[in-house]
Amino acid sequence: MVTGGGTTIDAPSGRPSPPEDETAPAVRLTGVRKSYGPVVAIEDLSMEVRPGEFFTMLGPSGSGKTTTLRVIAGFEPADTGRVELHGLEVTGTPPYERPVNTVFQDYALFPHMSVLDNVAYGLRVKGVGRRERAEQAAAALAMVRLPGVEGRRPAQLSGGQRQRVALARAIVNRPRVLLLDEPLGALDLKLRQEMQLELKAIQRELSERITFVYVTHDQDEALTMSDRIAVFSNGRLEQVGTPGEIYERPVNEFVAGFVGTSNVLERDGRRVMVRPEKIRLLAPGEDAPGAVRGVVREVAYLGSVTRYVVESERGEKIVVLRQNLDTSAERVLQERGREVRLEWRPEDASVLDHKQQEAEA
Ligand code: ADP
Ligand code: MG
Numbered sequence: 487m488v489t490g491g492g493t494t495i496d497a498p499s500g501r502p503s504p505p506e507d508e509t510a511p512a513v514r515l516t517g518v519r520k521s522y523g524p525v526v527a528i529e530d531l532s533m534e535v536r537p538g539e540f541f542t543m544l545g546p547s548g549s550g551k552t553t554t555l556r557v558i559a560g561f562e563p564a565d566t567g568r569v570e571l572h573g574l575e576v577t578g579t580p581p582y583e584r585p586v587n588t589v590f591q592d593y594a595l596f597p598h599m600s601v602l603d604n605v606a607y608g609l610r611v612k613g614v615g616r617r618e619r620a621e622q623a624a625a626a627l628a629m630v631r632l633p634g635v636e637g638r639r640p641a642q643l644s645g646g647q648r649q650r651v652a653l654a655r656a657i658v659n660r661p662r663v664l665l666l667d668e669p670l671g672a673l674d675l676k677l678r679q680e681m682q683l684e685l686k687a688i689q690r691e692l693s694e695r696i697t698f699v700y701v702t703h704d705q706d707e708a709l710t711m712s713d714r715i716a717v718f719s720n721g722r723l724e725q726v727g728t729p730g731e732i733y734e735r736p737v738n739e740f741v742a743g744f745v746g747t748s749n750v751l752e753r754d755g756r757r758v759m760v761r762p763e764k765i766r767l768l769a770p771g772e773d774a775p776g777a778v779r780g781v782v783r784e785v786a787y788l789g790s791v792t793r794y795v796v797e798s799e800r801g802e803k804i805v806v807l808r809q810n811l812d813t814s815a816e817r818v819l820q821e822r823g824r825e826v827r828l829e830w831r832p833e834d835a836s837v838l839d840h841k842q843q844e845a846e847a
Pocket of ligand 1: 546547551553
């Protein structure tokens with residue numbers, strides 16, 4: 487298993503970057519630990535977020551994602567370790583002096599204030615004049631595709647609209663780094679999927695200026711939106727990589743199982759992982775060298791695809807996913823009990839428990 491200590495993304499240069507260094511990571515955590523009494527929330531956490539990227543921290547509840555975000559924002563002091571933002575050390579700097587803003591899951595809008603005043607709040611605190619505040623707030627609301635509701639109270643908005651207000655309120659301050667803690671968690675699935683695409687589009691427009699660090703426990707959300715994903719488990723970093731690397735080359739069974747469905751099999755004394763959609767069910771009578779023989783134990787017709795559970799000769803339960811390209815519900819459901827052969831390409835069997843490759847292109 488890869489532990490946090492060996493999982494830095496870029497090879498560290500070993501010397502501190504000067505503040506004006508444009509190439510410094512937007513966020514760099516080095517050996518960060520944070521505990522609450524006896525509970526160790528994050529341990530020996532080292533990671534780097536590149537300027538302008540959409541970086542997602544993904545993991546189950548309690549894995550330390552929010553704690554990491556709060557350490558970056560400065561709401562929680564780290565027990566040990568170092569926090570840098572754009573090459574500047576901020577480990578002991580209070581939150582309001584860090585160039586970051588946070589969007590919380592519950593939005594934390596002021597209920598008695600209009601939408602415009604909510605969005606302009608940070609500017610007012612900074613002493614920006616009334617007219618300029620209104621202009622910048624209107625521009626931020628346009629940015630999140632929410633014009634024409636400036637005079638309303640938060641209670642007069644839908645959940646999706648409130649989410650946009652919270653986002654506008656954060657980006658109006660032009661933070662270098664925007665921290666988002668499960669911002670879509672309160673929305674229903676359809677709206678959440680729409681907002682994922684919009685948030686990604688907004689991030690693309692802002693990426694010259696703002697780096698997004700996003701927290702979610704939803705693997706589909708992470709795959710949809712992220713340039714890179716950091717997978718957390720029990721306060722430790724399991725793997726960092728692009729969605730493709732995380733999905734196709736998970737370093738261990740935890741990552742393989744948390745991000746998507748996987749078949750973990752023993753082959754030649756090693757554990758390998760094959761995704762269900764990479765496995766082909768051979769046609770009756772068809773054979774191939776190395777094909778695995780088995781019996782279809784379960785068939786689930788899911789509309790666009792069918793999921794089969796095949797019990798192999800060795801007693802393994804192998805999940806296979808097949809597109810319903812030229813078949814029907816009636817036909818696939820008759821396949822239960824059938825003897826079949828399975829085949830997959832060698833390169834689609836990913837070896838688990840290897841060290842994550844340090845070098846990246
Ligand atoms: P996540 O955001 O991934 O769900 P958290 O960072 O919130 O995880 O929590 C990590 C661990 O730290 C959990 O075991 C949680 O119970 C604990 N924890 C978080 N905040 C506090 C707190 N204020 N006091 C005590 N324990 C906490
Ligand atoms: Mg959390």
